[in-house]
Amino acid sequence: MFSKRLQYIFCIVAGLLLLLMLKGGVDAGISGDEYLHYNQSVYVYDYFASLGKDTSALDTPVTHLKYYGQSFDNLTTIVARWLNIGDLFLFRHLSVTFAGWLTVVVTSYSLSGWQDMALGF
Helix, strand or coil: CCCHHHHHHHHHHHHHHHHHHHHHHHHCCCCHHHHHHHHHHHHHHHHHHCCCCCCHHHCCCCCCHHHCCCHHHHHHHHHHHHCCCCCHHHHHHHHHHHHHHHHHHHHHHHHHCCCCCCCCC
16 A cells, blocks of 8 residues: 555646646647648538538548547637637647646556555545
């Protein structure tokens, strides 16, 4: 069994990691593919918003993006549109950062052997 002290250390390290990762997400530049995938997610949003009348999301003869599994991009675009977020690429970077952090924390937690033990906060 792991002590409460190790659990607190885990939480502190996870919190510091989140802060560092958020700083990196804010400072990250926009990649070339990011515009491509964002635009495709807008087309997908427009497809569903128009109930299938706007089929521009399906017209991707060069990039073949209609075959890509870009659920995260689509979800981020939906949330950004619904919440009227102005800086889309910052929002996308912070979303990816949080998803990456959550992946690290959940994986670390599950590999640590604490599954059967509550943190007890």
